[in-house]
Amino acid sequence: MQPILEMRHIHKRFPGVLASDDVSINLFPGEILAIIGENGAGKSTLMNILFGLYQPDEGQILIKGEPVKILNPSQAITKGIGMVHQHFMLVNPFTVAENIVLGAEPRQGVFLNIDYARRSVSEVSQRYGLKVKPDAKIEDLPVGVQQRVEILKILYRGAEIIVLDEPTAVLTPQEIKELYTIMQNLTAQGKSIVFITHKLNEVMATSHRVTVMRRGRVIGTVATKDTTPAELANMMVGRQVLLQVEKTPAVVGDTILAIEGLVAKDLSGERVLDGISLDIRAGEILGIAGVEGNGQTELVEVLTGLRRATSGTVRLNGADITNLATREIRERKVGHIPEDRQKRGLELDFTVQENLVFGFHYQRPFSAHGLLNLAVIKRHAERLIAEFDIRTPHSETPARSLSGGNQQKIIIARELYQEPDLLIAAQPSRGVDIGAIEFIHRRLVEHRDSGKAVLLISPELSEVVSLSDRVAVIYEGQIMGVVASNAVTEEQLGLMMAGIKSEHLHIAAQRSTADGR
Amino acid sequence: MADKTRTSSERLELLVPLGAIALGLLVGAVIIALMGENPLRAYMALFMGAFGNFNRLLGTLTRATPIIVTGLAVALPFRAGLFNIGVEGQMLMGALAAAVVGSNFSGLPMVVHLPLAMLAAALGGALWALIPAWLKARRGIHEVINTIMMNFIANAVLAYLVVEVLRQPGEMIPKTPPVLATAQLARFSDFLPGITARLNVGFVIALLVAVAVYYLLWRTTIGYEIRAVGLNARAAAYAGINVPRQIMLVMVLSGVLAGLAGAERILGFDRTLALGFSPGFGFEGIAVALLGRNHPLGVVLAALLFGALSSGGVWLSFTTDIPADVVVVLQAIIIFFVAADQIVRAVILPKKKGAA
Numbered sequence: 001m002q003p004i005l006e007m008r009h010i011h012k013r014f015p016g017v018l019a020s021d022d023v024s025i026n027l028f029p030g031e032i033l034a035i036i037g038e039n040g041a042g043k044s045t046l047m048n049i050l051f052g053l054y055q056p057d058e059g060q061i062l063i064k065g066e067p068v069k070i071l072n073p074s075q076a077i078t079k080g081i082g083m084v085h086q087h088f089m090l091v092n093p094f095t096v097a098e099n100i101v102l103g104a105e106p107r108q109g110v111f112l113n114i115d116y117a118r119r120s121v122s123e124v125s126q127r128y129g130l131k132v133k134p135d136a137k138i139e140d141l142p143v144g145v146q147q148r149v150e151i152l153k154i155l156y157r158g159a160e161i162i163v164l165d166e167p168t169a170v171l172t173p174q175e176i177k178e179l180y181t182i183m184q185n186l187t188a189q190g191k192s193i194v195f196i197t198h199k200l201n202e203v204m205a206t207s208h209r210v211t212v213m214r215r216g217r218v219i220g221t222v223a224t225k226d227t228t229p230a231e232l233a234n235m236m237v238g239r240q241v242l243l244q245v246e247k248t249p250a251v252v253g254d255t256i257l258a259i260e261g262l263v264a265k266d267l268s269g270e271r272v273l274d275g276i277s278l279d280i281r282a283g284e285i286l287g288i289a290g291v292e293g294n295g296q297t298e299l300v301e302v303l304t305g306l307r308r309a310t311s312g313t314v315r316l317n318g319a320d321i322t323n324l325a326t327r328e329i330r331e332r333k334v335g336h337i338p339e340d341r342q343k344r345g346l347e348l349d350f351t352v353q354e355n356l357v358f359g360f361h362y363q364r365p366f367s368a369h370g371l372l373n374l375a376v377i378k379r380h381a382e383r384l385i386a387e388f389d390i391r392t393p394h395s396e397t398p399a400r401s402l403s404g405g406n407q408q409k410i411i412i413a414r415e416l417y418q419e420p421d422l423l424i425a426a427q428p429s430r431g432v433d434i435g436a437i438e439f440i441h442r443r444l445v446e447h448r449d450s451g452k453a454v455l456l457i458s459p460e461l462s463e464v465v466s467l468s469d470r471v472a473v474i475y476e477g478q479i480m481g482v483v484a485s486n487a488v489t490e491e492q493l494g495l496m497m498a499g500i501k502s503e504h505l506h507i508a509a510q511r512s513t514a515d516g517r
Numbered sequence: 518m519a520d521k522t523r524t525s526s527e528r529l530e531l532l533v534p535l536g537a538i539a540l541g542l543l544v545g546a547v548i549i550a551l552m553g554e555n556p557l558r559a560y561m562a563l564f565m566g567a568f569g570n571f572n573r574l575l576g577t578l579t580r581a582t583p584i585i586v587t588g589l590a591v592a593l594p595f596r597a598g599l600f601n602i603g604v605e606g607q608m609l610m611g612a613l614a615a616a617v618v619g620s621n622f623s624g625l626p627m628v629v630h631l632p633l634a635m636l637a638a639a640l641g642g643a644l645w646a647l648i649p650a651w652l653k654a655r656r657g658i659h660e661v662i663n664t665i666m667m668n669f670i671a672n673a674v675l676a677y678l679v680v681e682v683l684r685q686p687g688e689m690i691p692k693t694p695p696v697l698a699t700a701q702l703a704r705f706s707d708f709l710p711g712i713t714a715r716l717n718v719g720f721v722i723a724l725l726v727a728v729a730v731y732y733l734l735w736r737t738t739i740g741y742e743i744r745a746v747g748l749n750a751r752a753a754a755y756a757g758i759n760v761p762r763q764i765m766l767v768m769v770l771s772g773v774l775a776g777l778a779g780a781e782r783i784l785g786f787d788r789t790l791a792l793g794f795s796p797g798f799g800f801e802g803i804a805v806a807l808l809g810r811n812h813p814l815g816v817v818l819a820a821l822l823f824g825a826l827s828s829g830g831v832w833l834s835f836t837t838d839i840p841a842d843v844v845v846v847l848q849a850i851i852i853f854f855v856a857a858d859q860i861v862r863a864v865i866l867p868k869k870k871g872a873a
Contacts (some may be wrong), residue, residue, distance in 0.1 A: 306754060327757030336755070344755040349748045354741070359756035367738045374736075 004029045010059035019045040021216040032193045034203040037213035038433030052076040082154025083163040090138045097121045097134035100153045129185045144175030163194045172291045200229040247445045250469040253282035256453035262312035272298040274477035285454040287468030295477035296457045304336050305329045335420030339427040345411040348400040352392050353381035355399045388413040405436035426457040475499045536861040541851030566832020567825035575714035581824025585723040586778035587802025588816040589730050590771045595811045597767040598747035603664025604775045605799025606671030607642040611776025614641030615783040616790035619696035630699040642776020643769045650768030654761035692791035702785030719781030731813040804852045
């Protein structure tokens with residue numbers, strides 16, 4: 001069978017980096033090809049070349065056997081290539097139908113023919129089994145449905161080759177299942193899908209073949225049914241990886257953090273934290289599971305003094321720290337790995353050494369009498385760079401030019417160096433490669449083993465369950481229950497994440513079995 | 518590799534302003550030619566006017582002095598992400614305070630009177646900056662709007678006070694009583710023979726202020742926090758930096774610098790406050806900061822260039838039929854090219870175009 005898409009011997013060089021080094025892939029009609037690799041392996045570069053955002057230095061792209069030149073995204077679209085980006089490109093106040101036809105609007109004179117648009121949207125959505133309401137506004141829709149709109153948008157433009165760039169990062173487990181179904185439907189209708197991810201279980205669940213990339217090269221392409229997650233992981237990182245976190249049972253001590261009845265509101269007065277009570281003890285990792293946007297961000301912000309609590313108390317080592325300034329909370333030994341390292345955790349245009357004292361820059365020995373001690377800051381940085389294996393040319397390189405994993409290591413090195421009594425780790429492994437994830441997990445467990453408390457927030461269930469000693473599930477600003485991580489199934493957690501309290505769990509479980517019959 | 522990108526981006530920091538100046542002079546030459554004059558002769562006259570003899574050179578430095586300081590007053594808050602358009606008004610308030618203190622308190626020794634007048638100027642500028650700073654930090658009102666409005670108010674307040682209150686009886690020209698000898702910044706002409714330029718100790722102070730701003734930004738904890746706020750305020754808040762307080766602080770410091778710029782004019786250059794003494798030094802400071810890429814050294818160099826153009830312009834209109842206003846056109850074109858740095862990049866780095 002002739003491949004619908006071939007990319008042959010693609011070379012792409014950026015200053016100092018060979019982002020694509022003789023990369024060849026092919027995609028057959030009706031196939032799901034997964035491309036996996038660590039961050040910086042060259043997946044995005046390859047897709048950006050396919051989508052016309054970059055031009056390859058060497059190599060050839062063939063569609064249905066015909067060599068093509070793709071100079072820009074609109075050429076890619078006319079050649080039947082559609083891309084769903086990780087961050088949606090939707091106009092929030094517009095309706096579904098308006099978004100789908102945007103850029104290719106059916107017109108009646110100078111006016112938008114909205115009836116025609118609505119009809120064609122319904123038609124496309126029925127043909128591919130993608131249920132959406134054409135008149136719903138994007139901002140009212142859950143993320144999973146927004147993604148469906150993105151897919152419809154490219155189908156509406158006649159895409160034959162669909163590129164999904166890390167599509168599951170923003171979805172709930174249920175929505176991920178629905179996406180898998182959508183992908184199967186699309187391939188059943190003859191569409192071909194390139195599925196970019198770094199999650200092995202997703203590859204195993206959906207794809208027909210897998211291409212593994214590492215450092216700009218294709219390591220190999222294998223049929224999914226002939227491989228195992230462990231084998232793929234090895235191909236990705238080039239060495240054996242422990243997917244399971246090794247840890248001894250927790251030896252818990254005194255309560256470090258006691259949260260009681262915590263309430264916080266957003267600008268419109270909505271309760272984003274709705275009476276949260278939690279205890280975290282020394283020597284344990286408490287994980288907070290939940291779909292993103294259920295109050296995790298706000299909880300961390302209140303705990304770290306970045307958002308005001310309207311009622312409730314937060315006690316650290318017995319002392320009331322509710323609504324203290326961020327600096328005071330930090331000085332009481334609270335470390336914080338923020339969920340968005342680029343927007344919060346780092347000054348990207350500061351050097352690595354400046355970032356490694358960020359938040360402690362005013363303390364001795366880094367500063368004295370209001371003056372920075374640059375020599376000490378540099379020595380400190382060089383020590384942490386070695387200890388945490390931060391890959392940087394030197395300590396005065398801007399943090400911006402480091403890879404995501406190494407940027408995250410800067411934050412972790414900085415926050416752990418202070419040996420905080422409480423470490424708040426929000427999505428510590430988001431967007432970093434497997435090698436770095438393993439490193440980060442090991443550091444968090446070590447921190448717990450040294451008798452400190454760790455609050456872990458992550459939307460990835462497997463990460464929360466494997467790292468935490470206890471798991472609290474958050475839903476719409478409330479804690480649905482706190483359970484021991486070794487006494488709960490992913491299904492039970494999934495139900496709690498959907499808003500069912502732990503004490504009602506057995507009922508819910510029974511009902512779902514009844515439905516199954 | 519990162520090393521290479523860093524040095525090349527640093528080189529670009531220098532190349533873009535230089536390219537903008539070159540392009541500005543080129544376009545200016547075309548305009549002068551269209552006016553039916555010889556561009557080479559015009560530029561020669563400009564150069565001679567600015568650097569032709571020792572006194573003219575000093576004249577250039579004199580003209581550059583206030584805009585070195587106002588340029589720094591714009592560049593400093595810019596590092597914190599704030600655009601202080603109100604340097605002009607803050608400078609006027611500083612000048613007012615310097616004039617009032619400088620013309621009163623007779624009998625004070627110089628070691629007390631002069632620093633007191635300088636301090637008053639700094640305070641005047643700081644207070645005028647404090648209002649928009651507070652509005653910005655605590656109420657989120659945009660500083661560009663605030664500071665522009667404060668300029669108008671400063672102008673009106675100054676005009677009223679000088680005309681109605683401070684003017685000496687019988688004096689026709691709206692100006693304050695002369696600054697007493699004990700509050701004057703010494704002019705070099707006071708002790709060096711043959712100097713006609715009114716260059717004064719304020720020039721040296723301006724250079725010291727530039728060094729101080731550099732030191733503040735890159736060697737002190739406060740400067741670290743100012744830069745952190747400017748580059749990423751969310752990250753700064755995360756790191757425990759009190760962002761509103763830094764905004765207040767940097768705006769007030771900017772006001773201090775603006776006030777000092779006024780002090781140099783009143784205590785050193787004019788030795789009185791005459792209405793209209795400033796042709797817009799505060800606004801020229803914005804251009805100077807832009808051309809100098811908000812770096813203290815760049816600001817000094819840019820101020821010297823603008824000072825040279827302004828003082829050369831006088832000679833230009835003396836010796837040719839070209840109006841001195843051509844200088845303003847030149848300055849505007851240069852700033853245009855600095856702002857539209859993509860044009861400059863495209864011209865000076867033509868090979869890079871394909872790679873990007």
